[in-house]
Amino acid sequence: MSCIEKLSETSCLTATGPLAGYRVIELCSTIAGPACARLMGDFGAEVIKVEPREGDSVRSIGGQDKGVSLYGSAILRNKEAVSINIKTEAGRDLLLKLINEADIVVENFRPGTLERLNLGYDVLSKDNPKLVLVRISGYGQTGPYAAKPGYGAICEAFAGVRHMTGDPDRPPSRTALAATDYLTSVYAAFGAMMALLNAQKTGVGQVVDAALYEAAFSMMESVVPDYDRTGVVPMRQGSRLPGTAPNNLYRGSDGNYVLIAANNDAVFKRMARAMDRADLLEDPRYTTIRGRNTNHEALDAEVAEWATTVTAREAAERMEAAGVPTSLVYTIADIFEDPHFRERDMLVPVPHETLGEVTVAGVVPKLSATPGSIRHLGHEVGEDTFAVLQRVLGISDNALHDLARDGAIMQHGLDAFDERKAVRA
Incomplete structure (x- = not known):
């Protein structure tokens, strides 16, 4: 009951x-x-x-x-x-x-x-x-x-x-x-x-x-049919997400990291313009999602070089203003300082008999x-x-x-x- x-x-x-x-x-x-x-x-x-x-x-x-x-x-x-x-x-x-x-x-x-x-x-x-x-x-x-x-x-x-x-x-x-x-x-x-x-x-x-x-x-959902039909055993990719590009960590001039993800055509165009690199949109290697993924090393190098010209925060702000998914790589200390976590009740202080509050x-x-x-x-x-x-x-x-x-x-x-x-x- x-x-x-x-x-x-x-x-x-x-x-x-x-x-x-x-x-x-x-x-x-x-x-x-x-x-x-x-x-x-x-x-x-x-x-x-x-x-x-x-x-x-x-x-x-x-x-x-x-x-x-x-x-x-x-x-x-x-x-x-x-x-x-x-x-x-x-x-x-x-x-x-x-x-x-x-x-x-x-x-x-x-x-x-x-x-x-x-x-x-x-x-x-x-x-x-x-x-x-x-x-x-x-x-x-x-x-x-x-x-x-x-x-x-x-x-x-x-x-x-x-x-x-x-x-x-x-x-x-x-x-x-x-x-x-x-x-x-x-x-x-x-x-x-x-x-x-x-x-x-x-x-x-x-x-x-x-x-x-x-x-x-x-979590291996995408890997299973690929191996079944092609026999390819994928390898570790470091900080990038396989299958899309650019989707990686980039180091700013201050030594901090920003993650930028331009997974589809529309977002890629916004990213290129935010970088003042409209020329990337004319490069035949980067005109399609598959093309960008195939040439991800060259494309990542372009974005990484640009990132060194600004701080990680400046890079994130420019991408955010352009509507490109991005974030600084937060520590828990950064999370405690960010208002979004508090506004969404993701950091909740609760009374505790011994500690007062946790x-x-x-x-x-x-x-x-x-x-x-x-x-x-x-x-x-x-x-x-x-x-x-x-x-x-x-x-x-x-x-x-x-x-x-x-x-x-x-x-x-x-x-x-x-x-x-x-x-x-």
Whole structure:
């Protein structure tokens, strides 16, 4: 049963957005799974994150301030943090009861882990046939590599993306961000929404199988038919985008970089005039998109030479005035200074009990009628254990203390030894 049918529950009343009233159980660690559930939480879902006592390893990634995980504050936002030891019989029973009251479960264990815990989809959906189970893994739930461990970076290499990243005369590179994890989280959330819609129509849920390597491979869409028909294995292109020209980074006279993208004929004409190089429009090598791509090295050299005559900012301003897509290469410091990010609510300061305030990235995408929101930052491990189990399952105080004493659950700030003495007294 979703909490849309329990309007008296506080968590449902405080959430807004298109997913308000739906309950999500998150059984995830690191990035792709938590990011998927965070998307649902941003748009109003009641997300209950279930962690072991030691917590999700994502809490140890990135910076810390006064003992607070800054990444955890962001990726665990809009979630209630519950600590349950699902390797105990009592803990497993609690998890099953929570799942019986949920609409969606998100997990990113290695395939087979849930089944070994006797928590496969057949068990989870037995008393909750509309349940949607989102399974995120490196290589998917089936196939010869299903059991292999795989992080986003590993699966980028397997999917061919890493081969395409970097400069042709250097080893394959990577972006210093978890790009494939976040892309997979969006595919997984999209799959969950489609499955949820179908469950509403049919009364029957299903499993969403989201593989990191497949999300990465989806970026190879243009490469697949090319290789099939021509046998060409494309190589790394450095900072340029293959297939169009000019679309590259150019260094200004001040040493800073500007990215200019003149992908089609109309934009190329505007770029040439902004450079005071109308002669480029008469060059037969550059009169078509294919011609410019074929002769991209010569064309890039022309644009690069022009860029050295102005600062990167001046180049960007001239291109922008002419209607040519362009941007300086921003650092995070530049982003914090740019008014557009603030105006679009992409840098959102949120109150924090320990730190006073933490700025996090905003909600994406923007919905005109039912927008998402950031209700609170990430909670500590087990901060909401007692509150959630009381609210959702109606477990009494004494029973919760007994469960904590026996190690089936953990409540943040509760010393198990002292609590045992208090209960006995």
